Amino acid sequence: MNRKILIVAGPTAVGKTEYAIKLAQRLGGEIVSADSMQLYRFMDIGSAKPTTEEQAQVKHYLVDEIDPREPFSAALYQRRAKAAIEDIFSKGRLPVISGGTGLYVNSILYDMDFTVSSGDGDRRKLLEQEAQQFGNEYVHEKLRLLDPEAAARIHPNNLKKVIRALEAAESGVKIPSFERSFVKTADYDSILIGLCRDREELYRRIDRRVDLLMEAGLVEEIRGLLAMGLTEENISMKGIGYKEIIGYLRGEYPQEEAVRLVKRNTRHYAKRQMTWFRRLPGMKWFTLSEEQSAEEALDAMTAYAEAALAGEILGDER
Numbered sequence: 001m002n003r004k005i006l007i008v009a010g011p012t013a014v015g016k017t018e019y020a021i022k023l024a025q026r027l028g029g030e031i032v033s034a035d036s037m038q039l040y041r042f043m044d045i046g047s048a049k050p051t052t053e054e055q056a057q058v059k060h061y062l063v064d065e066i067d068p069r070e071p072f073s074a075a076l077y078q079r080r081a082k083a084a085i086e087d088i089f090s091k092g093r094l095p096v097i098s099g100g101t102g103l104y105v106n107s108i109l110y111d112m113d114f115t116v117s118s119g120d121g122d123r124r125k126l127l128e129q130e131a132q133q134f135g136n137e138y139v140h141e142k143l144r145l146l147d148p149e150a151a152a153r154i155h156p157n158n159l160k161k162v163i164r165a166l167e168a169a170e171s172g173v174k175i176p177s178f179e180r181s182f183v184k185t186a187d188y189d190s191i192l193i194g195l196c197r198d199r200e201e202l203y204r205r206i207d208r209r210v211d212l213l214m215e216a217g218l219v220e221e222i223r224g225l226l227a228m229g230l231t232e233e234n235i236s237m238k239g240i241g242y243k244e245i246i247g248y249l250r251g252e253y254p255q256e257e258a259v260r261l262v263k264r265n266t267r268h269y270a271k272r273q274m275t276w277f278r279r280l281p282g283m284k285w286f287t288l289s290e291e292q293s294a295e296e297a298l299d300a301m302t303a304y305a306e307a308a309l310a311g312e313i314l315g316d317e318r
Contacts, residue, residue, distance in 0.1 A: 003188040005085060005095040006305055007108070009034070009277050010195035011270035012100050013205040015288055017050050019195060019298060020098035021058050026302050027094050027309070030059040032084045034099025034108065037239045039077070040068040042228070045213055045221045046241040058096075061087070068236035069229065078107035082187070089188075094309070102276035109190055109280070111183045123170075127163045142166055155272060191308040192283040193301055196274065201290060206266045210241070214259060219245055240265045 006029065008020040024031050033039060037047035039062045050060060061084035066072050081097075081104070088095040097108055106112060131139045136156045143162055144151035146169035154161050197205070222245045230237050232246050241262050248258035277283060284304055288297055307313045 003089060004191060004309055005097060005108070005188050006191045006193065006309075007034075007097040007105060008193050008195065009097075009105055009280075009283075010100060011202060011273040011277075012048075012266060013209045013270070014100075014195045014197055014202060016098050016100065016195055017048075017054060018294070019301065020096055021050075021054055022298050023193075023301060023305060024058040024094070024096045026298075027096070027305060029094035029096040030088045030091075031061065031096045031098050032081055032088070032108075033060060033062040034081070034097050034101055034104040036077075036101040036104060037236075038063050038099075039066045039072070040064075040236050041066065042225060043068055043221070043236065043239075043242075045216050045218045046239065046245075048209065048213065066236075068225065068234060071235060074103050074107055074112075077104050078112065081108055085188070095188075100273050102273060105277075105280075109185065111185050123167065124163055127166065128159070131159055136162070139163065139166065143169060146170065190282070191305055192280060193305065194277055194280075194283045194285040195288055196285055197288050202270060203267055206270060207263050210259060210263050210266065213241065219249070219255070222246065222249065240269055 006023065006027065008016055008023065010016055020031055023029065035047065037043060038049045040047065041064050043049070049063060055063065062077070062080055065080070085095040085097075085108070097105065099105065127139055127142075136159050139159065140151060140154075140156035140162050143154070143166045147165060150165040150169065151162075154165055156162065196202075218241065222242060225237065225242075226246070226249070232238070232243060237243065237246065244258045244261040244265065247253060247261075248255050253261075286297060286301055304313070
């Protein structure tokens with residue numbers, strides 16, 4: 001297939017933005033963000049959005065496009081991302097997908113059907129109330145008893161998905177496994193590059209990033225969003241970094257505790273991201289290190305991407 005896209009994925013703070021921009025420059029590409037927070041306007045600091053200077057180096061899509069007061073979904077993301085990919089193809093350039101939101105990456109790789117059956121509304125409301133009263137783990141445990149395989153795949157905090165799986169299990173229908181859930185899209189072929197680091201190094205980078213976000217004015221940014229009428233009920237405000245600071249601003253704990261929670265939750269999220277991306281077939285992993293030359297790592301990624309674009313690397317070799 002002549003139509004190929006390049007995906008640069010990995011956990012938060014691993015260095016995706018830096019390498020995706022440089023790869024796009026070298027390979028004649030434009031970037032489509034696969035980050036569930038960077039697409040919102042007014043949320044520049046907490047989302048670690050590419051800077052104005054970085055966005056000026058390479059054209060970016062799905063960054064700064066959505067009002068955070070509006071609802072947004074993976075289905076809407078899929079439509080916008082695929083439209084952006086077609087726009088880039090029409091220019092004869094390479095679509096470079098960069099981001100760490102696993103579901104968004106999957107929506108580009110696979111022909112995913114986001115249609116959700118209405119189900120039993122009363123039952124769903126009851127489960128949501130139970131989660132609010134007793135915690136997400138309580139509802140997740142119900143799923144584990146009925147469908148242990150689905151429970152093992154779905155994180156307790158992904159409450160909507162837990163409830164959908166529980167509804168299916170209660171009706172006697174099991175949710176299909178990750179490998180069988182999606183059909184690879186025929187719209188284009190995909191070259192997958194995964195970025196990873198030693199765990200302790202990644203955690204240091206995460207901690208450093210959170211400190212820098214606080215210095216850059218994260219608290220003030222969130223105060224401004226709250227002043228716009230946003231609350232913790234908005235999907236856009238449920239992201240890590242936003243929900244914890246909201247707790248601090250409500251007086252639930254001191255700022256130092258908010259920072260600790262942001263760092264801890266970001267580390268946990270990075271671990272889940274790696275679990276998600278390691279399941280993707282055909283991913284070529286590059287282990288980065290602070291002791292390694294960034295230029296050397298970039299050269300290796302470029303050589304791999306060029307070989308894959310030229311058809312010298314088959315899909316099952318990646």
